[in-house]
Amino acid sequence: MSLSEEQVGQIAYLARLSLSEEALQSNTKDLNSILSLVEKLAEIDTDGITPMAHPLHMTQRLREDKVSEEDQSESFQAIAPKIGKKHYLVPTVIE
C-alpha cells in the first residue's frame, strides 16, 4: 500500500496542517517508506490474534461515581484567550 500526494494533502487538511509543496513531497516519501516497513507484517499469519488496543497488558481501572471536582472556572478562564460572561469566546463559527 502506498499513499499519493493528494491523499497526504487530504490527511494534512483533516489535521489542519499547512504543508508546502516541498513538505508534501518529502512527507509522502517518508510516509510511504514507513508503510512499506509496516507492510512486512502482512507476511505473518494473524488469524485468531486479537488486535492490540493498548501496548500494556493491563485493564482499565474504574472510578466510583462521585463528584470531587469543584468549580475552578475562574482560574481556567484566566488563561483563556477571550471570555465573555462565564463563556469561552471563539471566532464566530457559522454552521
Place this chain on the structure above:
Amino acid sequence: MEWETVIGLEIHAQLNTKSKIFSAAATKFGAEPNSQACAVDLGLPGVLPVLNKEVVSKAVKFGLAVDAHINQRNVFDRKNYFYPDLPKGYQISQLDWPIVGEGEIEITLGDTTKVVGITRAHLEEDAGKSIHDLYDDFTAVDLNRAGIPLLEIVSDPDMRSAKEAVAYAKKIHTLVQYLEICDGNMQEGSFRCDANVSIRPMGQEKLGTRAELKNINSFKFLERAINLEVERQQDILEEGGKVAQETRLYDAVKHETRSMRSKEEANDYRYFPDPDLLPVEISDELMAQIKQELPELPQEKKARFIAEFGLSEYDADVLTSQKPMADYFEKMIVNNADHAKLCANWIMGELSASLNKHQLELVDAPITADNLSLLVNRIGDDTISGKIAKDVFKAMWDGEGSADEIIEAKGLKQMTDIGAIEVIVDEIIANNAPQVEQFKSGNEKILGFFVGQAMKATQGKANPKLLNEMLRAKLS
C-alpha cells in the same frame, strides 16, 4: 412508482450519573456556564481520563434488557474532528469494540408486533455547547456538557415508516427510564434521536442512498421530519435525480430540513484506540451483580398486571408504557386490589385527561396515588356514584382536600335509603303520565328520562343501580 421507506435510528441516551464519564465534575442540568467543566473536560495538558464505574453498569443494564451480547472486553477510541466545543480535538467514543453488541426489541403498532434489531450500543462523551447568537462577533462555548456520559444506541435499518420509527424510539425511551439509566428528558437533550432515512423501489433489495436527519427533539418532530425527508427523496428520484449522502438539520419552526455541508467533507474521523485509556474488562462478578440489580422490565410488568390484576392487554399496555404511570398504578393498587380495573380506568381516563389539559407530567399531578385510591374506594363501596366521583375528582384536583373530606363537606354521599328514593320515584311517575304510557308501549329509551329526573331531584346522589331497578319494577 411505489417506494419503500427504510429507516434506522441512532439514539443518544444521556446516562444519569452524578459525575462525568471520565472526570469527577458534576453533571447537573442548568448550572452556570463552565462551572462544571474541570481540567479533564477542558483537555488541559497532563490530564488523564478515568472511566466511571456507573457508566459501565448502566450500559450493561441496557444491553441485558435488549438481549444483547455484552462485550466484557471493550475499547475506547478517539474520533477526531475540530470544533470549538470539542476542546481536545477528539471525542472519546467506541468503534470496533463497543460495550453492547447485537440485540433486539419488540415494537407494537396497532395489532401487529415487529422485532427491530439493535446493531450495537456504545459509550461516548458528549461535546460542549456552542451558542452562536449570544455575541455578534463570537461564538460562545459552554463546556458543562463536555464529558457527560452518552450511550449511543444504533438500530438496524428495520423500520419501514415514520410511525414504526416513532414506536421504536418510544420503546427505547420507556426502557431506559425503567432501567433508571436515563431521565428521558427530551427538552433538556437527555434523549436525542438521529434518523437515517432512505427510499428504494418496492421489492428492490439494495438500499438507497440515505440522508441523516439531526436536531430532532420530540417524537412528533421525528415523525414529521422523516415524512418530510421521504417526500423530498421521492421528488428527487422521480425527477431522475440522485439523493446525496449527507447530514440534514431539521427545522421545526419552518418545517424543513436543510443540508449541513460542513459535516460532509470532514467525514473522515480517523478513529484509533485511545492510548490514555486501557481496554475495559468487565468481570464476571460485576456482570452477575448488574444482572441481579436489573429491575422489572416493561414486558414483564405488563404480563404481571394481566395475570395478577386481571387487566386487559390494552390497559396493561397503556399503564406500563410509561414508568411513572405504572408506578402510580401500583401505589393505587396497594389498598385497592379488588378494584384494579377501576383504578386503571381512572388513571387512563380522568387523571390523564386532566394532566393533558393542564400540560402536566404525572409526577407533578396534584392528586397523589393514595388519594386517588381512596376516591376509587368510595366508588367501590357505593359511598358515591362514578358520576359524583368526577366532581369529587375535580375538587381534589383544585386542592379542596381528600376524597372523604370533600364528600363530607359537600354532602355527596350516595342515597341508598330505599324508602327515600321510592318517595321520589313515585312522585316522578305520578307527574309524568305521558312518559309512563310511552314506556309501557315499548319505548325502552324513555327510562333514561326517569333516571334523569330522579337524579335531578337527588342532585345526582341516588344510587344508579338501585334507581334503575326500582324504576323498571314500578313502570312495568
